[in-house]
Amino acid sequence: xxxxxxxxxxxxxxxxxxxxxxxxxxxxxxxxxxxxxxxxxxxxxxxxxxxxxxxxxxxxxxx
Amino acid sequence: xxxxxxxxxxxxxxxxxxxxxxxxxxxxxxxxxxxxxxxxxxxxxxxxxxxxxxxxxxxxxxxxxxxxxxxxxxxxxxxxxxxxxxxxxxxxxxxxxxxxxxxxxxxxxxxxxxxxxxxxxxxxxxxxxxxxxxxxxx
Numbered sequence: 001x002x003x004x005x006x007x008x009x010x011x012x013x014x015x016x017x018x019x020x021x022x023x024x025x026x027x028x029x030x031x032x033x034x035x036x037x038x039x040x041x042x043x044x045x046x047x048x049x050x051x052x053x054x055x056x057x058x059x060x061x062x063x
Numbered sequence: 064x065x066x067x068x069x070x071x072x073x074x075x076x077x078x079x080x081x082x083x084x085x086x087x088x089x090x091x092x093x094x095x096x097x098x099x100x101x102x103x104x105x106x107x108x109x110x111x112x113x114x115x116x117x118x119x120x121x122x123x124x125x126x127x128x129x130x131x132x133x134x135x136x137x138x139x140x141x142x143x144x145x146x147x148x149x150x151x152x153x154x155x156x157x158x159x160x161x162x163x164x165x166x167x168x169x170x171x172x173x174x175x176x177x178x179x180x181x182x183x184x185x186x187x188x189x190x191x192x193x194x195x196x197x198x199x200x201x
Contacts, residue, residue: 008093016155016176023155025173030164031153035082035142038129040122044142047168049078054171054193055164056073056186058066058081058139059156062112062131063088063095 066183070139073190077163083128083143084151087158087178089117121146161186163193 024030034045049055070079088095088111095113112131118124125143132141144150151157159177163186164170172189174180 019155
């Protein structure tokens with residue numbers, strides 16, 4: 001178990017540091033995307049909310 | 064303040080959107096459901112699933128996201144990242160992260176890296192400040 005924590009924690013941290021350097025910061029244009037809902041339907045495009053409402057993005061998973 | 068508290072407080076003025084990304088702790092990865100961690104996570108009422116394998120297709124991920132939505136009675140609208148993790152990567156979001164995007168399409172608040180930097184209170188403060196600034200211009 002300890003080995004798993006060390007292994008996965010190190011891998012996750014390396015991934016975060018690599019991509020966080022490229023991720024948008026305050027003031028940057030937010031990367032646009034279009035994704036479907038849990039049924040694979042009703043595509044939502046981030047940029048569709050421009051000029052309408054601010055958007056709170058919550059990234060996560062069930063685990 | 065929880066995310067759902069924020070959602071209920073601001074949903075009329077802010078579009079909330081969950082982006083369902085790569086699993087944080089799947090059975091076939093960094094699993095938290097076994098051994099001592101399994102006992103501890105149950106004891107503290109951890110609501111995350113401990114029986115999910117890492118999806119191999121976008122459709123599998125959508126199915127897990129649907130299960131999450133129904134079992135947790137998750138009210139925030141969910142969209143699901145594709146299996147190539149393009150959106151997750153663009154936002155360096157794994158395992159959890161919060162952002163606030165302004166009406167002009169620019170980032171207002173970029174939350175720190177999860178899980179320890181996942182701070183709904185900070186998002187709430189950013190929303191309040193953003194909305195207050197908008198009102199003062201009107």
